[in-house]
Amino acid sequence: MLVAVGLAALGTAASAQRPAAPPVPPPPADLQARSVVPGLWVIDETPAHGGSITILAGPEGLLLVDTGVESWAPAVAATVSRLGPGPVRYVINTHAHVDEIAGNGFFAGKGATIVGQDGVREFMLTPRAPPAGADGRTARQARAFPREAAPTITFDREMGLTFGGQELRLIAVPRAHTASDILIRFPALDVIVVGDVLRAGEFPSINRADGGTLDGMLAGLDRILALAGPNTWLITSHGQVVHRDAAEAQRRLLITARDHAAAMIGQGKSLDEVQAADITQGLGAEALPGHVSAQQFVRDLYNELKARG
Numbered sequence: 234m235l236v237a238v239g240l241a242a243l244g245t246a247a248s249a250q251r252p253a254a255p256p257v258p259p260p261p262a263d264l265q266a267r268s269v270v271p272g273l274w275v276i277d278e279t280p281a282h283g284g285s286i287t288i289l290a291g292p293e294g295l296l297l298v299d300t301g302v303e304s305w306a307p308a309v310a311a312t313v314s315r316l317g318p319g320p321v322r323y324v325i326n327t328h329a330h331v332d333e334i335a336g337n338g339f340f341a342g343k344g345a346t347i348v349g350q351d352g353v354r355e356f357m358l359t360p361r362a363p364p365a366g367a368d369g370r371t372a373r374q375a376r377a378f379p380r381e382a383a384p385t386i387t388f389d390r391e392m393g394l395t396f397g398g399q400e401l402r403l404i405a406v407p408r409a410h411t412a413s414d415i416l417i418r419f420p421a422l423d424v425i426v427v428g429d430v431l432r433a434g435e436f437p438s439i440n441r442a443d444g445g446t447l448d449g450m451l452a453g454l455d456r457i458l459a460l461a462g463p464n465t466w467l468i469t470s471h472g473q474v475v476h477r478d479a480a481e482a483q484r485r486l487l488i489t490a491r492d493h494a495a496a497m498i499g500q501g502k503s504l505d506e507v508q509a510a511d512i513t514q515g516l517g518a519e520a521l522p523g524h525v526s527a528q529q530f531v532r533d534l535y536n537e538l539k540a541r542g
């Protein structure tokens with residue numbers, strides 16, 4: 234009930250500035266934060282609001298990693314406001330996908346500073362034509378964002394950020410899932426937010442259209458494995474909080490599938506033939522609704538290997 238009142242108030246404030254804004258639906262029962270370690274929570278992915286959101290609470294306010302889709306930002310704000318006092322001071326983006334960055338503008342409008350890799354800012358401020366046959370998500374992804382939604386603190390390879398008594402490290406893992414992925418490491422909490430560089434127990438998401446590559450993905454997983462100890466929590470964008478064995482399994486899957494596909498390409502096999510050969514069977518990946526299917530993964534792998542010649 235308190236949440237509904239808060240949302241109604243926010244909706245009124247928003248509509249005063251932007252009369253065309255659609256009403257914000259109330260948060261679903263599953264838009265709740267769960268504790269990962271003391272002081273750090275995660276809102277798991279939901280189909281409505283987008284990818285997972287990590288929250289660090291400190292005496293000076295809150296820090297978010299990713300913000301979900303735009304229309305759900307008030308609901309996210311209502312959920313995170315229950316985790317600690319003060320405003321959302323920082324938002325860090327794992328990468329430039331609409332289900333991670335589209336809520337940025339809402340939080341920037343409330344005074345948050347947005348932080349991301351150089352390429353995230355560039356991506357958000359560059360309009361592009363949606364690809365032919367784009368679905369709703371891809372079409373939304375293609376548009377440019379308002380300037381205030383883009384990161385104002387950016388970096389190329391690595392940067393530090395101190396917040397809530399924690400020394401965060403932001404580490405670029407370029408051309409992995411997209412052109413501009415980063416890992417966010419909380420060393421004292423033994424937590425790394427890994428974005429979409431790891432899809433634990435699922436097929437990897439190498440988003441070639443957005444600059445992702447197989448080699449970058451492998452390098453990203455290697456970086457995660459180098460940083461993570463046996464008890465480190467790895468928070469992924471799409472539903473899992475796991476340990477390093479999940480990253481090891483994903484790396485094995487990528488290498489095994491790559492080698493199978495490369496061998497078949499060497500024998501002159503077509504994409505249809507490689508897809509029909511079921512080269513991912515037994516590699517421990519499951520296709521979840523709305524996530525990467527075996528066929529999509531093999532297609533991306535095939536196209537990348539084929540493009541290498």
Ligand SMILES: [Zn+2]
Pocket residue numbers: 328330410429
């Ligand atoms: Zn993504």
